[in-house]
Structures are given as structure tokens and as C-alpha cells.
Amino acid sequence: MSDTTIKIAFQGVLGAYSHQACFEAYPEANVLPCNSFQAAIDAVSVGNADLAMLPVENSTYGRVADIHQLLPNSGLHIIGEHYVRVHINLLGLQGSKLSDIKSAMSHTVLLGQCRNYLKEHNIESITGVDTAGSAEIVSKNQNLNQAALASELAGKIYGLDVLARHIEDESNNTTRFLVMSPNTKSVKITENRIKTSLVFRVRNIPAALYKAMGGFATNGVNMVKLESYMVDGSFTATQFYLDIIGHPDEPAVKRAMEELSYFTTDVKILGVYESGEY
Numbered sequence: 001m002s003d004t005t006i007k008i009a010f011q012g013v014l015g016a017y018s019h020q021a022c023f024e025a026y027p028e029a030n031v032l033p034c035n036s037f038q039a040a041i042d043a044v045s046v047g048n049a050d051l052a053m054l055p056v057e058n059s060t061y062g063r064v065a066d067i068h069q070l071l072p073n074s075g076l077h078i079i080g081e082h083y084v085r086v087h088i089n090l091l092g093l094q095g096s097k098l099s100d101i102k103s104a105m106s107h108t109v110l111l112g113q114c115r116n117y118l119k120e121h122n123i124e125s126i127t128g129v130d131t132a133g134s135a136e137i138v139s140k141n142q143n144l145n146q147a148a149l150a151s152e153l154a155g156k157i158y159g160l161d162v163l164a165r166h167i168e169d170e171s172n173n174t175t176r177f178l179v180m181s182p183n184t185k186s187v188k189i190t191e192n193r194i195k196t197s198l199v200f201r202v203r204n205i206p207a208a209l210y211k212a213m214g215g216f217a218t219n220g221v222n223m224v225k226l227e228s229y230m231v232d233g234s235f236t237a238t239q240f241y242l243d244i245i246g247h248p249d250e251p252a253v254k255r256a257m258e259e260l261s262y263f264t265t266d267v268k269i270l271g272v273y274e275s276g277e278y
Contacts, residue, residue: 007032009040009049015132015154017084021177022053023153025082037066041074044182052076052180058086059174061109068229068241071178071270072199078271080179081195083278088114088168091135091160092147098163105134106149114149117167123147135160174278178271185273187247193275194247195224200264201231201239208263209240215259216244219252239266247272 006029010018013033022031032049034040043049054071057063071078088110092101104111104118105126111118118125128134128148135148139158147163148154155162178197187194202208216223225243246253248269261267 006030006051007049008051008053009034009043010053011035011037011040011055012130013132013136015135015151015157016130017086017151017175018053018055018177019132020151020153021055021082021084021175024084025053025080025177025179026051037070041070041076041180044180045075050181051079053082054178054180055175056178057176058109059172060113060168060170063227068199068227068239069231071241072239072268074180076180076182077184078178078197078273079181079183079185080273081276082177082179083276084175084177086113086168086173086175087151087166088149088173089152089155089162090117090147090164090167091138091150091155091158092163093138093142093144094159094161096144096147096161096163100144101147101163102145104147104149105138107131107134110149113173114167114169116169117164132157176276176278179273184271187272187274189247189250193245194272195243195245195275196248196253196272197241197243197270198268199239199241199270200260200267202264205263212260212263215256219256221246221253221256245275 006026008022008029009032011034012018040052044052055064056067103124103126105128107130108127110131111125131150132154135150135154135158138146138148222245227241228238231239
């Protein structure tokens with residue numbers, strides 16, 4: 001399937017950073033904006049889209065809420081990842097100047113990522129539903145004193161000028177996206193830096209997590225991410241999300257997975273894929 005025949009679902013409106021991720025990873029693909037992460041997943045599940053592009057974590061803000069709960073039961077598989085360098089831009093109406101701007105609208109996450117710049121220029125933060133949606137609102141309001149914080153792509157789509165470019169507080173501000181598909185992707189062991197993502201629950205025995213993770217250490221398997229989150233709103237039911245470097249068919253990984261399964265329940269591999277360029 002070529003890029004030109006692929007349709008990718010994402011959460012947000014045109015010009016969102018998720019849209020940018022789709023464009024960067026699959027330049028010729030068509031996109032399908034959705035109003036929620038679940039809607040993007042559902043679009044793939046019912047065949048309205050071929051792939052879903054879902055953000056999972058940001059280097060400044062941390063993990064994206066709700067995503068880890070959605071992944072295990074989505075019915076989709078991780079077939080790739082893509083990193084977007086999140087450059088935040090101050091977008092205003094055509095003809096406006098930086099000195100005109102009294103307020104800036106964006107998603108609360110983005111507002112927090114350029115707090116220093118807004119304070120320095122005495123610009124009030126206004127919480128919007130999302131980044132590109134805020135750019136659309138600013139375009140419609142036609143208020144020279146109002147700006148949006150969003151991508152340059154959003155500025156082009158909604159006819160706004162870039163009044164200040166790359167104003168984020170952290171110079172390495174990056175979001176990691178997962179590419180989700182209804183089908184698994186065959187990945188050879190010989191390919192460089194294979195990543196395996198899985199979820200599991202530990203057994204109710206002393207030091208179960210410590211023992212479960214020990215197999216990766218003794219077999220020299222690199223764990224690059226381990227996160228816990230509650231299941232079904234219970235303080236006692238905890239599920240873990242794990243990223244490791246390696247293919248499940250590699251002997252060392254296979255031994256580590258066997259040890260993991262002894263101390264855990266509900267082990268589920270979400271995907272085996274090539275690591276993205278970071």
C-alpha cells in the first residue's frame with residue numbers, strides 16, 4: 001500500500017501537531033481528523049481509515065492522558081513510531097504585530113510549554129480545546145489583539161502570520177507518536193533497533209515487579225520505558241506498559257519474556273516495530 005492510498009486518522013483538527021506527524025511520516029497520505037483518540041481508533045477499526053497516529057508522550061509534559069488505557073483494548077497493533085519536534089509559534093492575524101498581542105489561546109499543555117515567553121511579553125493565557133482549533137478561532141474572531149499558539153502548518157491552513165517562531169521554553173520539546181494498524185507488521189530480527197511494546201499485570205506476590213523485571217537485566221535486554229497506571233479505577237489493580245529494545249524471537253528477549261510471564265498475568269504484546277528517529 002503506497003502513501004497515496006493510505007488514510008490516517010488523528011485526534012484534532014487540520015493543522016494539529018498530530019496532523020504534522022501524519023504529514024512527516026506519510027507525506028502523500030490522506031488524513032481524517034477526529035474529535036477524540038477513541039474516535040481515531042474507531043475509524044481504523046471500522047475501515048474508515050487505514051492507520052491511526054496517536055501521541056503517547058511529550059518530553060516536557062509527560063505522558064498523554066488516556067492513551068495507555070485505550071491501547072490494550074483498541075484491537076489495533078503498533079507498527080511504527082514517529083517523533084515530532086514540537087515548535088510552538090505565536091500566530092496572529094495578517095497585519096498584526098507582536099506588540100498588538102494581549103492574549104494567546106491554545107491547549108493547556110502548549111500554554112505550559114511556553115510559560116516563560118508569555119510572561120516576558122505580558123501575554124495572557126487563554127485555554128482552548130486544542131492547538132489548531134485555537135488557530136481557527138483566532139482566524140474567525142478577527143481580533144488584532146488575540147493570537148494562537150500552534151504549528152506553522154496551522155498558520156498556513158487558517159491564514160495567520162507567524163509573529164514569533166519557536167517560543168517553547170525547552171529546546172528539546174518533542175512528542176512521540178505511535179502508528180496503529182488493524183494488522184501486525186512483519187519485522188526481521190536483523191533490522192536495527194527493533195522495539196517491542198507490551199502491557200502486563202503483576203501477580204499478587206511479594207516483589208513481583210522486581211522479579212518480573214529481573215529477567216530483562218540478567219539477559220541484557222534494554223528496557224527504555226516502564227509506566228504504571230490504574231485499571232478500572234481501582235487502587236489495587238495496576239497495569240504496566242513496557243518498551244524494550246529487541247525482537248520477541250531473539251533468544252535473550254525470549255528468555256526474559258518467559259521469566260516475565262511467570263510473575264505476571266495478562267501479558268499482551270502491542271507491537272513489534274522499528275524504532276523511530278529521535
